[in-house]
Amino acid sequence: MATTTTSTPVTAERGSRPARRKPRKDTRSGNPIVYLAALVLIGLMLGPVLYIITGGFRTNSQITTNPAGLPDPWVVSNYADVLASSTFWRQVGNSTIAAAVTTFGIVTLGVMASYVLARYHFRGRGAMYALFAAGLMFPITVAITPLYILVKNLGLVNTLPGIILPQIAFGLPTTIIILVPFLQAIPKEIEEAAAIDGSSRLNFFWRMVLPLSVPGLITVGILAFIASWNSYLLPLFILNNQDTFTLPLGVQSFASQYSVDTAKVLAFTSLSMIPALIFFSAFERRIVGGLTGAVKG
Amino acid sequence: MSSNFGVESLTVAEGARANRRRTGGGAQALPPARSRRRGIGWAQRLEITVLAGPALLMFLGFVIFPVLMAAYYGFYRWKGYGVPTNFVGLQNYVTILQDTAFHQALWHNAVIVVLSLVLQGPIALGFALLLNQKVRGQSIIRVLIFVPYVIAEVIVGTGWSLMLQTNGAVNDFLRSIGLDWLAHDWLANPKLAIWTLMLILTWKYVGFAVILFLAGMQNIPEELSEAAAVDGASFWQTQRRITVPLLGPTIRIWAFLSIIGALQLFDLVYIIWGQYVSSTAGTSTMATYMVTEGRNAGNYGYGNAVAVVLFGISLVIALLYQRFVLRRDTEGALTGGR
Numbered sequence A: 001m002a003t004t005t006t007s008t009p010v011t012a013e014r015g016s017r018p019a020r021r022k023p024r025k026d027t028r029s030g031n032p033i034v035y036l037a038a039l040v041l042i043g044l045m046l047g048p049v050l051y052i053i054t055g056g057f058r059t060n061s062q063i064t065t066n067p068a069g070l071p072d073p074w075v076v077s078n079y080a081d082v083l084a085s086s087t088f089w090r091q092v093g094n095s096t097i098a099a100a101v102t103t104f105g106i107v108t109l110g111v112m113a114s115y116v117l118a119r120y121h122f123r124g125r126g127a128m129y130a131l132f133a134a135g136l137m138f139p140i141t142v143a144i145t146p147l148y149i150l151v152k153n154l155g156l157v158n159t160l161p162g163i164i165l166p167q168i169a170f171g172l173p174t175t176i177i178i179l180v181p182f183l184q185a186i187p188k189e190i191e192e193a194a195a196i197d198g199s200s201r202l203n204f205f206w207r208m209v210l211p212l213s214v215p216g217l218i219t220v221g222i223l224a225f226i227a228s229w230n231s232y233l234l235p236l237f238i239l240n241n242q243d244t245f246t247l248p249l250g251v252q253s254f255a256s257q258y259s260v261d262t263a264k265v266l267a268f269t270s271l272s273m274i275p276a277l278i279f280f281s282a283f284e285r286r287i288v289g290g291l292t293g294a295v296k297g
Numbered sequence B: 001m002s003s004n005f006g007v008e009s010l011t012v013a014e015g016a017r018a019n020r021r022r023t024g025g026g027a028q029a030l031p032p033a034r035s036r037r038r039g040i041g042w043a044q045r046l047e048i049t050v051l052a053g054p055a056l057l058m059f060l061g062f063v064i065f066p067v068l069m070a071a072y073y074g075f076y077r078w079k080g081y082g083v084p085t086n087f088v089g090l091q092n093y094v095t096i097l098q099d100t101a102f103h104q105a106l107w108h109n110a111v112i113v114v115l116s117l118v119l120q121g122p123i124a125l126g127f128a129l130l131l132n133q134k135v136r137g138q139s140i141i142r143v144l145i146f147v148p149y150v151i152a153e154v155i156v157g158t159g160w161s162l163m164l165q166t167n168g169a170v171n172d173f174l175r176s177i178g179l180d181w182l183a184h185d186w187l188a189n190p191k192l193a194i195w196t197l198m199l200i201l202t203w204k205y206v207g208f209a210v211i212l213f214l215a216g217m218q219n220i221p222e223e224l225s226e227a228a229a230v231d232g233a234s235f236w237q238t239q240r241r242i243t244v245p246l247l248g249p250t251i252r253i254w255a256f257l258s259i260i261g262a263l264q265l266f267d268l269v270y271i272i273w274g275q276y277v278s279s280t281a282g283t284s285t286m287a288t289y290m291v292t293e294g295r296n297a298g299n300y301g302y303g304n305a306v307a308v309v310l311f312g313i314s315l316v317i318a319l320l321y322q323r324f325v326l327r328r329d330t331e332g333a334l335t336g337g338r
Helices: A022-028 A034-054 A060-065 A077-084 A086-119 A125-135 A140-153 A161-184 A188-196 A203-210 A214-230 A231-237 A248-256 A261-283 A284-292 B003-023 B040-074 B091-098 B100-129 B140-149 B152-163 B169-176 B193-217 B222-231 B237-244 B250-264 B266-281 B285-294 B300-322 B327-330
Strands: none
Touching: A022 B140, A034 B100, A034 B193, A060 A261, A077 A261, A086 A125, A086 A161, A086 A203, A086 A214, A086 A248, A086 A261, A086 B003, A125 A140, A125 A161, A125 B040, A140 A231, A140 B040, A140 B285, A140 B300, A161 A214, A161 B040, A188 A203, A188 B100, A203 B040, A203 B300, A214 A261, A231 A248, A248 B100, A248 B152, A261 A284, A261 B140, A261 B152, A284 B140, B040 B300, B091 B100, B091 B300, B100 B140, B100 B193, B100 B237, B100 B250, B100 B285, B140 B169, B140 B193, B152 B169, B152 B193, B152 B266, B169 B250, B193 B250, B193 B266, B222 B237, B237 B250, B250 B300, B250 B327, B266 B285, B285 B300, B300 B327
16 A cells, blocks of 8 residues: 555645645545445445344344334344354364465465576576466356366365365466565565575575565455355365364354344454454455555565 | 356456556567577476466366367257257357347346446445545455455355345345335336346445445556645545546446456356246346256256357457457556547
């Protein structure tokens, strides 16, 4: 975001005719219509989320008699029940392991391949980049049926590696597309200086490239983590055993199992979205910044 | 990993492209590597193999190989056990193309593609233009409108289906503000269900479009709108003549992502309407058809054939789009547009 903060207060003074733009102070604080629009947008965006969260604090009879109301009184038993259940925590554990290993795999393999694509000149480099870029256009949906058969033949059905390995593979295109320009932006002079100092290219990779690309690695890491945390189709095919369920499958099976206990379903649902939300808001700058920023070499 | 990941991954691709655009590179072309004069020795080949090999193997093994295998399995009638032996040639494809359930799914996908563009595009553009001004608390607004996008499809589906039940929160809210005539059976009414789906899709993905457009707007030099202001252009003139045309490349990439995502839509439909209801409610998609008729029915050969059809349709659309729409973006960043 650092690149975007160049504010330009000079307009008013520079113009020979009166500029239509409002003076600086007003522009800063913005126009009431803008705030109103932003408020409406945020309300629409957050309303359903707040409904899910507050719904978990109500009883079923409250929800039946007044579906759109607020909790009165607030009850914590739904949340307490979910937090006390071993099913929930087992699913949290499965989701965490799957997301963490997936993220590690994607980032490690991705940065290595991106380094080659960004810094080595060899025949087939363009083809390799095009191959990964093509993978970007096709989400896992089109490959899910044969992928299930492949995982089954590998004997990985009902295991976490059965979802982790495909997730790493399908996450690589993103990672590579975002990291290649990142690594290319590291000035050539640094590499030359390292070469003069007798440092090998692999050494340069370890000593210079990795530390310099940490912001990019965090961005792709967060995206990989959230994608894995939310992933539904692949676990739906691969994991049939309750013990290996990740949270999305858990939410769905909980919702059908307790379909009459709406309040508890809402509590379970809101608890399972918390980690992704925390992760996202903690690193929001990185993600949005990753869209516009570049490495500072 | 759900289809969600596809879209998310492409977010970043757009970012990378935006970066390159800003530095003056073409949007599509691979930037030239920092080449070295000397040829590559075996040591360097070894480095390349060691570094790029694992990623390449994973990608070929778990992405490319399954897609190729789908083409092979699609020629068989096969229950998924052992080696397929019952070769049926193109019979699976003939069945798909004659199945009215598939026709309906294809039609629904087409409707979803068009409506996604028509609904989300203008809404997102409007909000991005508003939020692109120097608003206090812009970063918090950005985080908040991105929230639905970060939440899992399963949660969105579960939450919305509870709210949209006939005696759920949405109808209750509408009645309480005196709009009884607006209260409907949102999920089961076949005339309404696809619009309900569009509402949920718009809610979930419009934040992504807003963020993307805002990121694109930040690559537009501020001097241009300053110059326009000096020349006495009004706010809306500036937006219409400068911001929106210069945002062209971003909009076109967003539209591409939206089209591909809409073609492969699965999670939300499957979670809200389930495998049986989606076709009667008029919300089935090619992907839900694939899962219902393939895996759930135990017809893996057939499911693979559907996957091939889905892949083919997406590929053709992607290539046509790249050829006729995105190509303009390689012709220069600032002049692209119109």
